[in-house]
Amino acid sequence: MNVSSATIKRNLKTNRPGAIVLGGNFVGLGVARSLGVHGIPVWIIDHDKSRAMARWSRYTKRFIWSKDKIEDLLLSEGRQNGLDGWVIFPVTDEYVEAVSKNHQSLSTIYRLTTPPQDITQFALDKRLTYRKAAELDIAVPRRFSLTTANDANDFSYPVILKPAVNHHFFPSANVKALRANGVMEFHRQYAQMRAVIPAEEILVQELIPGGGENQFSFGAMCIDGCVCATIVAQRRRQYPIEFGNASTFVETTDHPVVEEFGRRFLQGIGFDGIAEVEFKVDPRDGSCKILDVNTRPWGWHTLGKAAGVDFPYLLWRQKIGDDIPKMVRPRRAAWFREMTDFVAIAKSKHPVAEMRRLLQAVLRGDLTAAAFDILDPIPFFAEFALWIRTGLARQRRASNFLGNLDATAMSPEDAAANPE
Numbered sequence: 001m002n003v004s005s006a007t008i009k010r011n012l013k014t015n016r017p018g019a020i021v022l023g024g025n026f027v028g029l030g031v032a033r034s035l036g037v038h039g040i041p042v043w044i045i046d047h048d049k050s051r052a053m054a055r056w057s058r059y060t061k062r063f064i065w066s067k068d069k070i071e072d073l074l075l076s077e078g079r080q081n082g083l084d085g086w087v088i089f090p091v092t093d094e095y096v097e098a099v100s101k102n103h104q105s106l107s108t109i110y111r112l113t114t115p116p117q118d119i120t121q122f123a124l125d126k127r128l129t130y131r132k133a134a135e136l137d138i139a140v141p142r143r144f145s146l147t148t149a150n151d152a153n154d155f156s157y158p159v160i161l162k163p164a165v166n167h168h169f170f171p172s173a174n175v176k177a178l179r180a181n182g183v184m185e186f187h188r189q190y191a192q193m194r195a196v197i198p199a200e201e202i203l204v205q206e207l208i209p210g211g212g213e214n215q216f217s218f219g220a221m222c223i224d225g226c227v228c229a230t231i232v233a234q235r236r237r238q239y240p241i242e243f244g245n246a247s248t249f250v251e252t253t254d255h256p257v258v259e260e261f262g263r264r265f266l267q268g269i270g271f272d273g274i275a276e277v278e279f280k281v282d283p284r285d286g287s288c289k290i291l292d293v294n295t296r297p298w299g300w301h302t303l304g305k306a307a308g309v310d311f312p313y314l315l316w317r318q319k320i321g322d323d324i325p326k327m328v329r330p331r332r333a334a335w336f337r338e339m340t341d342f343v344a345i346a347k348s349k350h351p352v353a354e355m356r357r358l359l360q361a362v363l364r365g366d367l368t369a370a371a372f373d374i375l376d377p378i379p380f381f382a383e384f385a386l387w388i389r390t391g392l393a394r395q396r397r398a399s400n401f402l403g404n405l406d407a408t409a410m411s412p413e414d415a416a417a418n419p420e
Contacts, residue, residue, distance in 0.1 A: 017086050018086045019316060020045060021042060022070060022091060022099070023045075023091035024054035025051040026054075026299075026383070027299060034312040034313045040316065043062045047070075050389065053379040057379050058378070071101075071106060083110065090113075093124055094167050097117075097167070100115065101117050119272075123275070123293035123294060126164045129290065129292070129293055142206040152183050157180065159179075160204070161177065161179075161202060162202075163193070168196075168197050169193070173193075190202065208280050209284065210280070210282075210283045212234070212235045215279070217232070217276050217277065218232055218277045219276045219298070219304060220262060222275070229324075230259065230309070232255050232258055232259050233303060237354060239337070239344040248341035249358065252307050252331075252332055261288055262279075271295065273296075274311045274314075276293070308331050309330050335368050339371065
């Protein structure tokens with residue numbers, strides 16, 4: 001988007017620091033709306049136009065598409081446009097990694113919502129996530145070591161193969177994890193993943209039984225390791241059904257163990273910012289096992305606003321030095337991803353019951369959508385156009401990857417073990 005210098009200066013004429021959202025997908029759109037509705041100027045930066053629906057939001061004052069290194073671009077834009085004190089919100093792991101690695105230089109201009117690398121490493125690398133969780137006495141999925149090919153003969157199948165660093169693998173495969181039911185299938189899938197990422201980044205772990213009813217998340221805002229705003233939610237549906245790339249229907253809930261473990265982990269790493277910690281309850285022994293950590297706005301973060309905990313706005317206020325209002329218990333709310341939830345319902349084992357669940361949320365008046373907003377409708381329709389142009393290509397990429405494996409797809413219950 002070409003914006004004149006006069007327009008930029010006009011957008012900067014505000015007594016309130018603005019925000020730059022790194023990533024224009026539906027997650028970034030949620031951040032832009034959260035801040036924009038309060039009159040905070042929002043810029044969107046993204047290197048991928050194919051997902052940047054937020055560029056068409058009424059709250060986006062400027063959209064920058066660039067393949068330049070994000071740290072160089074931010075420093076250049078900050079100096080040229082006087083963005084001192086603006087707040088940076090990365091919404092993808094790639095951007096989190098870049099900001100955390102360049103924390104010191106970026107902090108000379110901006111207020112950062114991302115901690116330095118010595119903290120974000122515990123979220124970006126699942127090997128470190130599980131190691132830290134074990135130190136904090138939080139249950140983790142059982143993992144299997146592979147030092148020789150024969151080690152696979154001793155695994156307790158079925159197992160899951162997943163990348164330790166998701167953003168090193170997912171862009172190439174459009175798949176987050178693979179199931180292996182036996183030794184031969186394991187070796188095929190391992191070889192395919194090995195073609196994309198190094199062997200040391202491939203995790204082999206147990207397949208935890210159960211579906212979305214067993215998967216929970218703890219969302220929180222922290223200040224120097226102190227948790228000050230929270231929400232607990234349950235993933236009810238996901239899509240693709242076979243691989244669980246993302247949630248499609250999420251509801252607020254109560255789960256004391258999830259909240260306790262989520263707090264313990266974030267406090268244990270001294271986290272500052274907003275984060276989601278994902279867990280799955282193992283029906284075999286009732287243990288609550290950590291799956292993943294997102295140290296950024298996560299897929300369904302706008303559920304928080306519907307429940308009375310507007311995480312991006314709270315974090316912006318904290319970063320600019322405003323007082324944080326006293327938090328109350330989150331109210332009941334539900335969130336759904338329009339683009340994929342109806343497909344997830346159709347492919348579920350109990351589509352009638354799942355549709356009834358969605359309709360009940362609509363009738364209660366507590367349902368919030370990921371993309372559609374009556375006051376900001378264009379991004380919703382823009383996403384359909386973007387999906388027609390590029391979404392099918394991404395699906396083909398995943399199909400080709402899986403086709404090369406000649407492997408069967410996961411069941412919905414198995415897919416719930418894979419974090420968003």
